[in-house]
Amino acid sequence: VEVVVLGAHGTWPSAGGATSGLLVRSGYHNLVLDLGTGTVAQLQEHVDLFDVHGVVISHSHPDHVTDLYAYLMARLFSPERPPMIPLYLAPKVLERFAPLLTDDSGDMKLEEGFDLSVMELRTDVTIGPFRITTAPMSHSVPTVGIRVEAEGAVMCYSADTGPTDELVTLASGCDLLVAEASWQDDGIGRPPIHLTAKEAAEIATRTGCRRVVLTHIRPYLDKERSREEAATTFAGEVEVATEGLTEEVRP
Amino acid sequence: VEVVVLGSSAAWPEAGRAAAGLLLRHEGFSVALDLGPGTLSNLQRHLPHERLDALLITHEHLDHCLDLAPLTVARVFHPDPLKPLPLHAPDGVFDRIAALEDEPGVAEMRELFDVHTIEPGQDFEVGPLHVSTRLLPHMVPNAGLRIEAGGKALVYTGDTGPSEELVTLAREVDLLVSEASWLEPRQDLGPIHLTARQAGEHAARAGAATLLLTHLWPGLDRDRSRSDAAEAFDGTLQVADEGMTVPVGG
Numbered sequence: 063v064e065v066v067v068l069g070a071h072g073t074w075p076s077a078g079g080a081t082s083g084l085l086v087r088s089g090y091h092n093l094v095l096d097l098g099t100g101t102v103a104q105l106q107e108h109v110d111l112f113d114v115h116g117v118v119i120s121h122s123h124p125d126h127v128t129d130l131y132a133y134l135m136a137r138l139f140s141p142e143r144p145p146m147i148p149l150y151l152a153p154k155v156l157e158r159f160a161p162l163l164t165d166d167s168g169d170m171k172l173e174e175g176f177d178l179s180v181m182e183l184r185t186d187v188t189i190g191p192f193r194i195t196t197a198p199m200s201h202s203v204p205t206v207g208i209r210v211e212a213e214g215a216v217m218c219y220s221a222d223t224g225p226t227d228e229l230v231t232l233a234s235g236c237d238l239l240v241a242e243a244s245w246q247d248d249g250i251g252r253p254p255i256h257l258t259a260k261e262a263a264e265i266a267t268r269t270g271c272r273r274v275v276l277t278h279i280r281p282y283l284d285k286e287r288s289r290e291e292a293a294t295t296f297a298g299e300v301e302v303a304t305e306g307l308t309e310e311v312r313p
Numbered sequence: 314v315e316v317v318v319l320g321s322s323a324a325w326p327e328a329g330r331a332a333a334g335l336l337l338r339h340e341g342f343s344v345a346l347d348l349g350p351g352t353l354s355n356l357q358r359h360l361p362h363e364r365l366d367a368l369l370i371t372h373e374h375l376d377h378c379l380d381l382a383p384l385t386v387a388r389v390f391h392p393d394p395l396k397p398l399p400l401h402a403p404d405g406v407f408d409r410i411a412a413l414e415d416e417p418g419v420a421e422m423r424e425l426f427d428v429h430t431i432e433p434g435q436d437f438e439v440g441p442l443h444v445s446t447r448l449l450p451h452m453v454p455n456a457g458l459r460i461e462a463g464g465k466a467l468v469y470t471g472d473t474g475p476s477e478e479l480v481t482l483a484r485e486v487d488l489l490v491s492e493a494s495w496l497e498p499r500q501d502l503g504p505i506h507l508t509a510r511q512a513g514e515h516a517a518r519a520g521a522a523t524l525l526l527t528h529l530w531p532g533l534d535r536d537r538s539r540s541d542a543a544e545a546f547d548g549t550l551q552v553a554d555e556g557m558t559v560p561v562g563g
Contacts, residue, residue: 073390074383077357081383099383100351106328124382124413131375132325132332132350136531139324161412162375280390 063088063215063311065238065275066108068101070303072244072278073125080104080305081125082278084219084240088212091115091190095208095219097129102136104305111136112144116189117176118196119151120221121205122158130172131162137175148189149176152196153204156180181206197232199223202255207232214313218271222278224254225261233269238311240303241266242278243288259288263296277303314339314465314561316490316525317359319352321553323494323506323528324376326351330555332376333528335469335490339462342366342440346458346469353380353387355555362387363395367439368426370402371471372455373409378402381410388425397427399439403454404430431456447482449473450504457482465562468521472528474504475511483519487562490553491516492528493538509538513545521546522562527553 064087069080080100085108086093092109094101094117105111111133119127137144149172151159156172163170172178181187183198183206191213196206201222209218209232218233219240233239244256257265259276266274274296279288285302292300301307315338320331331351336359337344343360344367345352356362362384370378381400388395400407407428411419429437433448433456442462449457451472459468459482467488473479483489494506507515509526516524524546526538539552551559 074387075354075357077354079354080351099380100331100354103326103328103330103351125386128379128382128413129350131379135376136325141532158413162379162409164412281387282390282392 063212063217065217065240065309065311067275067277067303067305067307068094068104069096069098070277070279070305070307072242072280074281075100076281078305079281083129085109086192086210086212086217088191091192093118093189093192093210096120096126096221097133098125099128102129102132107306112140112142114147116148116192117150118194118208119149119155120208120219121152121201122154122203123222126221127155127159130159134163134170134172134175138170146177148179150179150181150185150187152181152206153183195232197228199228200226200254202253209233209236215311216313217311220257220262222256224256225265229265230268233265233271236269236271237313238273238275238309239266239269239271240275240277243276243292244278244280246283246288246291259291260295263292263294263300266296266298271298273299273301273309275301275303275307275309314462314467316467316488316559316561318527318553318555318557318559319345319355320349321527321529321555323492323530325531327531331355332379334380337460337467339441342442344369344439344442347371347377347471348380348384349376350379353383358556363391365398367399367401369439369444369458370400370406371458371469372403372451372453373405374453374472375409377471378406378410382413385410385422385425389421395425397425399429400426401429401431401437401439401444403433403456405453445482447478449476449479452505459483459486467561472506474506475515479515480519483515483521485520486522488523488525488559489516489519489521490525490527493526493542494528494530496533496537496541509541510545513542513550516546516548521548523549523551523559525551525553525559529553
């Protein structure tokens with residue numbers, strides 16, 4: 063199993079960057095987790111635009127979902143009409159996103175490009191070889207963390223979250239944890255909606271995972287410092303996400 | 314005066330590309346013309362986002378304005394207080410992006426942007442730039458933009474079908490940045506986009522010095538766009554590419 067970072071930037075992109083998105087690959091099957099701004103262009107650096115077998119969106123914030131618009135356009139208006147694929151949306155995504163698709167020239171509907179499902183916060187679904195489990199995270203809107211198992215390997219993606227035991231449970235024993243680390247320093251006095259690098263590393267330690275990739279780092283932060291802060295509380299390997307970073311995940 | 318291509322794809326970005334966007338620079342004054350998906354990221358290769366002096370948006374389709382959403386949060390979280398950014402756009406653009414936000418979010422957007430509604434046909438000033446506009450035919454109201462500064466003039470079509478208004482707007486311009494969405498006309502869809510050949514024909518009839526083709530449909534053969542346009546237009550011809558800088562006039 064391979065995990066490819068399509069977008070590593072938290073909240074908005076800096077030069078050359080994209081916001082949240084991951085591609086999970088197993089054999090010929092490809093799964094996309096979140097579609098932040100810039101991720102559709104990045105996706106095509108790795109696979110054909112329509113060689114995707116499912117999409118899961120973790121929550122309604124625009125930095126995780128706006129390129130769903132670009133992807134829908136591509137699926138509806140390409141000369142080749144691609145086969146339908148499943149699209150799983152966290153609660154509230156559809157309400158926030160659908161108004162974007164409305165204009166005087168005729169509405170586009172997500173249902174025309176995807177087999178659309180709205181998830182419960184706790185969901186088990188299977189897409190091809192991917193067994194997907196979600197759990198509620200601690201964020202300002204309903205958000206799911208996503209665990210993906212394939213070929214006996216396990217990756218887990220925190221989406222956006224503050225410190226929560228739900229993430230520890232969801233990511234338990236995973237081979238790779240892709241954890242948000244929006245902030246640095248001690249995080250004290252901040253609302254429990256994002257993690258500091260150190261908090262992400264503490265959670266990684268509690269899950270027993272071997273490797274952690276820090277993502278969703280705010281664009282103005284020094285990423286090397288995030289890595290160093292995480293390394294103080296996690297003994298395994300710490301990497302900082304960048305667009306195009308590819309991680310092999312083995313059991 | 315020069316323009317930098319921030320995005321050249323129509324509808325959705327191809328690999329390594331972005332949707333519609335241009336950066337216009339004149340003596341330290343910087344304006345983005347459209348801000349489609351992926352263009353905010355490319356813009357920052359040329360200047361920090363907070364150094365933008367104004368935004369001009371041609372119409373409400375998201376491939377021309379969706380990066381207003383990340384620009385909004387980038388400005389919210391900027392460490393220094395920022396003056397409201399002048400945003401000139403036809404009716405509908407602000408509301409389209411504001412639809413993503415809840416009520417407090419929309420109030421915040423209103424403080425971050427100084428919104429001016431373009432009534433196509435009107436003229437206005439943006440810093441040192443004189444802007445005149447024409448309603449060009451598309452699925453929604455689209456303001457073609459003619460921008461004059463330092464004795465030079467450029468026209469940017471936004472999205473348009475064939476139009477006498479475009480010929481009038483682009484009369485004797487130094488640079489016409491024209492959409493060229495298609496290679497073959499799509500009669501079934503009505504006059505909403507130009508083929509590359511039609512873009513060349515409009516440039517020739519307007520007497521434009523240079524034609525820059527952009528808003529090219531993903532997957533089409535850009536070499537053919539160039540050769541089709543060249544059959545109708547014998548001035549300087551370029552096909553947009555992300556990061557390309559094109560001077561306006563000599």
